[in-house]
Amino acid sequence: MTNLELQLTWEKILKNIQQSLAEHVCQNYIKPLKPIKLTNDRLELLAPNDYSKDRVKSRYLPFLKDSCYEVTQNHVEITISIAQEEQNDDDTQKELMNQQLKQIKQRNRRTRTKKKANDLIQPTLTEAIQYDTAETPMPINPGDKSTLNPKYTFDTFVTGNSNSFAHAAALAVAENPAKNYNPFFMYGGVGLGKTHLMHAIGHKILQNQPQKRVLYISSEKFINELINSIKDGKPEAFRQKYRNVDVLLVDDIQFLANKERVQEEFFHTFNALKDANKQIILSSDRPPKEIEKLQDRLCSRFEGGLIADVQAPDLETRIAILKKKSILENYNVPDDVMAYIASHIDNNVRELEGALTQVVARASLCHYPITNQFAMNVLQHIAIKNPPKQNTKIININSIQETVANYFKITIADLNGKKRNRSIAFPRQIAMYLCRELTSSSLPRIGKTFGGRDHTTVMHACDKIKKQYMENTEIAKTINKLREQINHA
Numbered sequence: 001m002t003n004l005e006l007q008l009t010w011e012k013i014l015k016n017i018q019q020s021l022a023e024h025v026c027q028n029y030i031k032p033l034k035p036i037k038l039t040n041d042r043l044e045l046l047a048p049n050d051y052s053k054d055r056v057k058s059r060y061l062p063f064l065k066d067s068c069y070e071v072t073q074n075h076v077e078i079t080i081s082i083a084q085e086e087q088n089d090d091d092t093q094k095e096l097m098n099q100q101l102k103q104i105k106q107r108n109r110r111t112r113t114k115k116k117a118n119d120l121i122q123p124t125l126t127e128a129i130q131y132d133t134a135e136t137p138m139p140i141n142p143g144d145k146s147t148l149n150p151k152y153t154f155d156t157f158v159t160g161n162s163n164s165f166a167h168a169a170a171l172a173v174a175e176n177p178a179k180n181y182n183p184f185f186m187y188g189g190v191g192l193g194k195t196h197l198m199h200a201i202g203h204k205i206l207q208n209q210p211q212k213r214v215l216y217i218s219s220e221k222f223i224n225e226l227i228n229s230i231k232d233g234k235p236e237a238f239r240q241k242y243r244n245v246d247v248l249l250v251d252d253i254q255f256l257a258n259k260e261r262v263q264e265e266f267f268h269t270f271n272a273l274k275d276a277n278k279q280i281i282l283s284s285d286r287p288p289k290e291i292e293k294l295q296d297r298l299c300s301r302f303e304g305g306l307i308a309d310v311q312a313p314d315l316e317t318r319i320a321i322l323k324k325k326s327i328l329e330n331y332n333v334p335d336d337v338m339a340y341i342a343s344h345i346d347n348n349v350r351e352l353e354g355a356l357t358q359v360v361a362r363a364s365l366c367h368y369p370i371t372n373q374f375a376m377n378v379l380q381h382i383a384i385k386n387p388p389k390q391n392t393k394i395i396n397i398n399s400i401q402e403t404v405a406n407y408f409k410i411t412i413a414d415l416n417g418k419k420r421n422r423s424i425a426f427p428r429q430i431a432m433y434l435c436r437e438l439t440s441s442s443l444p445r446i447g448k449t450f451g452g453r454d455h456t457t458v459m460h461a462c463d464k465i466k467k468q469y470m471e472n473t474e475i476a477k478t479i480n481k482l483r484e485q486i487n488h489a
């Protein structure tokens with residue numbers, strides 16, 4: 001089982017257990033558990049501490065087992081251990097943070113007042129330690145692509161009205177670094193492709209000039225390295241690294257807001273690179289003027305080059321992005337499903353791609369065909385912020401039974417009854433299959449509604465109808481018609 005599959009299955013288990021346990025129990029004891037491994041007979045979980053572990057073991061294990069069975073159809077043993085390392089990591093980080101804070105305070109006492117040192121360094125240090133305490137500046141070699149994501153190139157970037165200017169500007173910078181547009185500053189909302197374009201510029205420059213030193217870095221990492229270089233008493237290593245590159249790309253520069261000491265250092269790095277005719281590329285979630293407490297001298301430097309904004313893509317572009325992603329990832333997703341997803345997630349490409357991945361992963365995990373209805377079910381769980389805009393009918397086991405019974409001119413009592421002749425058994429199996437496909441009901445729940453049948457009967461019906469759906473066009477047509485009626489009746 002891949003990590004993604006494990007996460008998806010765990011999500012389902014969580015969803016299922018919410019029906020049986022109080023919300024505060026789920027929130028406090030079940031959700032903090034982390035799935036490590038799931039096999040046919042074993043689920044390994046990590047609890048955040050001893051207390052949680054004991055509580056879950058003594059009170060909630062049967063619920064976890066039941067939910068696991070409902071989702072996987074396997075009876076599993078559940079083992080819970082404590083996230084020891086994370087605990088240790090936390091302690092170590094706190095300890096390290098205190099040490100670093102102490103050292104920096106001591107050093108600063110020599111040159112600044114104690115109050116100023118605290119004001120300037122403390123927020124930076126605390127923030128840096130949240131990310132990584134082990135960042136130390138390593139110089140970048142000519143032609144080194146290791147800081148670039150190979151997937152983020154101009155070839156894989158889809159253009160539309162929302163990003164055509166940023167794309168054209170990025171391409172111009174990549175073709176002629178440090179000529180006309182220096183710095184190049186991109187801004188826009190979350191998940192709209194700024195990072196992608198930055199990496200694309202890096203790749204293009206290295207493609208044209210393989211000996212260039214190109215460094216992409218998030219501002220968090222930049223801050224970490226700066227803190228560590230101060231802590232280790234090696235500010236030169238930091239300067240060497242950043243001032244010797246040909247192209248410096250710093251992502252999410254808005255995180256420099258409020259961090260005086262980091263801004264100071266970045267100001268000198270910026271000047272050194274600009275003076276040496278090196279290209280600087282920056283991204284932010286807002287224009288320079290709107291970055292809080294950004295020194296005026298930095299703000300005016302950021303505004304001194306080319307600024308491009310990236311907007312949320314329109315529907316056509318969103319569909320094109322999903323098509324591109326499907327080709328790149330080898331997904332087989334019908335056009336109408338991509339259009340459906342694109343019409344429901346409209347302001348974040350990362351979420352858009354995430355939705356596509358979820359639909360594909362869940363379909364493959366549950367062996368369902370990818371249909372609009374299936375996508376709708378998945379999106380209901382993940383697109384809470386962007387609820388489906390069109391009127392969507394409530395579909396449940398009863399409404400499916402009603403449609404199927406009408407279609408085959410039998411009664412709901414027949415579907416739930418004991419008769420096993422083909423004129424009843426076949427519609428019953430189709431109805432079970434559609435319940436599995438169009439609702440999030442578990443096999444046991446479907447079996448129970450269909451006259452108290454066992455979950456294995458439902459499983460058998462679903463497998464059988466699915467096979468026939470693939471092999472027999474008449475049956476496929478019937479099922480498609482029924483789906484249509486269930487969705488629009």
Ligand SMILES: Nc1ncnc2c1ncn2[C@@H]1O[C@H](COP(=O)(O)OP(=O)(O)OP(=O)(O)O)[C@@H](O)[C@H]1O
Nearest residue numbers: 156157158189190191192193194195196321349350
């Ligand atoms: N126009 C596009 N064409 C193809 N993929 C895109 C496009 N825009 C965004 N993406 C994809 O969407 C995801 C998020 O994009 P990216 O990380 O570049 O966003 P961002 O603007 O940097 O967001 P953040 O502000 O959160 O860092 C990436 O996987 C990226 O490849």
